[in-house]
Amino acid sequence: MTSSLTILVADPDEETRLALSEAIRRLAPDAVLVEAADGVALNRALSETSIDVLFIDVLLPQTNGADIRGWREAGNPQGLIVLVTDMLAPQWSSIATCIGAYDVMLKPLGDRPITRILDASRILSRSLDLLIVDPGQTTRRLMRKLLGQSHFSFRISEAAGGPEAVRLIERQSLDLAIVEMDLPDYSALEVACRINDRHPAARILMTGRRIEEGVERQLATFGASGFLPKPFQFFDIDKAVHQSFGLWHPYLINALKRENLLAAEPTMASPVTASPPRRAGHR
Numbered sequence: 001m002t003s004s005l006t007i008l009v010a011d012p013d014e015e016t017r018l019a020l021s022e023a024i025r026r027l028a029p030d031a032v033l034v035e036a037a038d039g040v041a042l043n044r045a046l047s048e049t050s051i052d053v054l055f056i057d058v059l060l061p062q063t064n065g066a067d068i069r070g071w072r073e074a075g076n077p078q079g080l081i082v083l084v085t086d087m088l089a090p091q092w093s094s095i096a097t098c099i100g101a102y103d104v105m106l107k108p109l110g111d112r113p114i115t116r117i118l119d120a121s122r123i124l125s126r127s128l129d130l131l132i133v134d135p136g137q138t139t140r141r142l143m144r145k146l147l148g149q150s151h152f153s154f155r156i157s158e159a160a161g162g163p164e165a166v167r168l169i170e171r172q173s174l175d176l177a178i179v180e181m182d183l184p185d186y187s188a189l190e191v192a193c194r195i196n197d198r199h200p201a202a203r204i205l206m207t208g209r210r211i212e213e214g215v216e217r218q219l220a221t222f223g224a225s226g227f228l229p230k231p232f233q234f235f236d237i238d239k240a241v242h243q244s245f246g247l248w249h250p251y252l253i254n255a256l257k258r259e260n261l262l263a264a265e266p267t268m269a270s271p272v273t274a275s276p277p278r279r280a281g282h283r
Contacts, residue, residue: 004030005121006050010042011057011084020055020084020109027111028118039063046071051079053121055109058085058095069099078125078153082117084109093255102151103250116248123152123245128175130154133165133191134207135184139230143178146234152241162186166194174199176244178228181208189222196223203244207232235260 007024011017014037021033034049036042039062045051046067056068072079081101085092088106096104102120105113130147132140140158147154157172159165162183169191177195181188192204206219207228216227225244228237235257242249 004028004032005052005118005125006032006034007053007055008034008036008042008045008049008051009055010036010045010060010063011055012037012059012061013057016057016107020114023109023111023114024118027115031118036060039067043067046075051076052125053080053082053117055082055084055117058083058089058092065095065099072100078151080117080121080124080151093252093259096252097256101252103252104255105251120151120242120247120250123247126175127153127155129173130156131159131165131168131172131174131177131195132156133159133162133177133183133188134180135160136180139180143237146232146237147241149234150238150241162188162191165191169194169198174202176203176205176241178205178207179224181206181211181227189224192219192222192224205240205244 005028007028009017009020009024011020017035017037021035024031024033034045034051036045039060042056042060042063046054051071054068056063068081072081081099083092083096083099083101083104084107085104086107088104092104102124103117132143134140134143137160140160144156147156154176157168159168162185165179165186174195177192179188179191179195183191188206192206195202195204200223204222204224205226205228206224207230209230211227211229219225219227226240228240232240235253238253239249
């Protein structure tokens with residue numbers, strides 16, 4: 001049985017708070033609603049109540065972004081922060097990243113974006129068991145690093161080959177598996193079948209440098225939910241994991257990806273130099 005969510009709506013406008021709270025009650029009747037009109041009430045609510053989702057207006061009076069980030073990091077690392085705004089200001093994505101926000105949404109919030117956040121919270125509030133099956137130690141280490149930047153919380157097990165993966169599949173719980181298609185000692189699709197038989201609710205992502213079109217069409221037959229092409233970056237693996245759980249990929253992450261791509265492009269006014277590009281920072 002899924003436990004009910006505790007949701008805090010923080011907005012200086014009473015009409016906006018009421019509209020959002022009523023929508024949440026309609027979409028999640030079992031949710032516990034808390035409201036705040038300013039930063040003082042917000043901090044009091046965060047200190048007194050275990051909050052799962054925080055909808056907060058970007059211009060909430062008497063609010064300190066550092067306090068909000070501190071709440072998430074120390075009080076509830078799996079809590080979701082959603083910034084709500086009337087318009088997207090310059091550098092909004094950087095501000096959202098600094099406080100650890102999951103997404104940024106424009107007012108007025110309709111049922112669809114609210115539902116997406118509620119669905120995400122029910123998954124992201126859990127610690128998920130993940131199995132990485134890949135012969136490359138460097139690749140496994142990279143996956144750990146990238147997934148550590150996401151809002152998902154994973155307990156990660158690793159296997160370098162098929163037989164080791166099968167042993168782990170038999171003796172531990174599993175929510176998600178990421179399996180390299182080109183295993184040297186075992187059929188990757190057989191590993192997927194074993195996972196599907198033993199853990200029918202688990203999501204399975206196959207990965208590799210390429211996959212034949214016919215094989216990709218058959219992945220669902222083996223219990224796999226998708227294919228993650230190599231090489232990949234944070235945005236790619238984060239989107240694939242969201243999709244495997246049937247979740248909408250946050251607009252914030254898509255915006256950050258576009259910013260990174262633009263930052264990597266040479267400008268018309270600046271000549272291309274031989275120096276290596278600066279690596280974009282992660283949240």
